[in-house]
Amino acid sequence: MNTHVHADHLTGTGLIKMKVPGVKSVISRASNSRADHFIEAGDKICFGDLFLEVRATPGHTLGCVTYVSGDGPGQPQPRMAFTGDALLIRGCGRTDFQGGNSLQLYHSVHSQILTLPKDTLVYPGHDYRGFSVSTVGEEMLYNPRLTKDEETFKKIMENLNLPYPKMIDVAVPANMVCGLQDLSSEAVGVASN
Numbered sequence: 117m118n119t120h121v122h123a124d125h126l127t128g129t130g131l132i133k134m135k136v137p138g139v140k141s142v143i144s145r146a147s148n149s150r151a152d153h154f155i156e157a158g159d160k161i162c163f164g165d166l167f168l169e170v171r172a173t174p175g176h177t178l179g180c181v182t183y184v185s186g187d188g189p190g191q192p193q194p195r196m197a198f199t200g201d202a203l204l205i206r207g208c209g210r211t212d213f214q215g216g217n218s219l220q221l222y223h224s225v226h227s228q229i230l231t232l233p234k235d236t237l238v239y240p241g242h243d244y245r246g247f248s249v250s251t252v253g254e255e256m257l258y259n260p261r262l263t264k265d266e267e268t269f270k271k272i273m274e275n276l277n278l279p280y281p282k283m284i285d286v287a288v289p290a291n292m293v294c295g296l297q298d299l300s301s302e303a304v305g306v307a308s309n
């Protein structure tokens with residue numbers, strides 16, 4: 117399951133599909149990429165007694181989604197949010213390529229993630245300082261970008277001056293087909309080394 121078309125690394129989807137017959141790739145329809153199953157906001161992906169609810173959180177890239185799990189059968193309360201690169205711990209995804217849009221990110225994070233209960237665990241796609249989990253409440257208080265008003269947020273995002281991800285020219289085309297699923301095993305081997 118993919119939150120979006122990653123720009124800095126290859127999704128594991130292609131390799132998992134090769135190693136485990138029957139596995140299906142999943143990504144949002146709005147990402148305009150290829151996969152076995154396309155998801156949209158409001159969809160529920162069931163597993164065991166639980167399901168993941170799909171929330172649209174675009175702005176880092178086109179079609180980014182957040183997957184929200186509940187706390188048990190029936191899921192009366194959200195418990196975990198897998199936010200991809202939309203909301204990072206004390207940060208957020210950059211908005212300068214692949215359909216990125218800072219105001220869209222601001223609104224999607226505020227309306228779709230920061231409205232979850234404060235004790236919802238936040239698991240992002242990346243952390244560059246060694247953290248692995250936060251909570252909605254912590255990010256509402258301490259996120260240095262998303263606690264600002266939207267104009268200030270837009271200026272912060274316009275002035276990040278981050279270098280382009282080193283793998284972007286390889287990763288984006290491969291991830292647009294959900295990680296090499298249609299290429300030869302030789303090509304997959306080269307790409308995964």
Ligand SMILES: N[C@@H](CCC(=O)N[C@@H](CSS)C(=O)NCC(=O)O)C(=O)O
Binds near residue numbers: 278281283
């Ligand atoms: N150093 C990495 C790329 C770092 C980077 O650009 N990270 C992205 C998420 S992956 S596209 C991002 O949104 N960062 C936000 C930030 O504030 O750092 C590489 O070259 O692989």
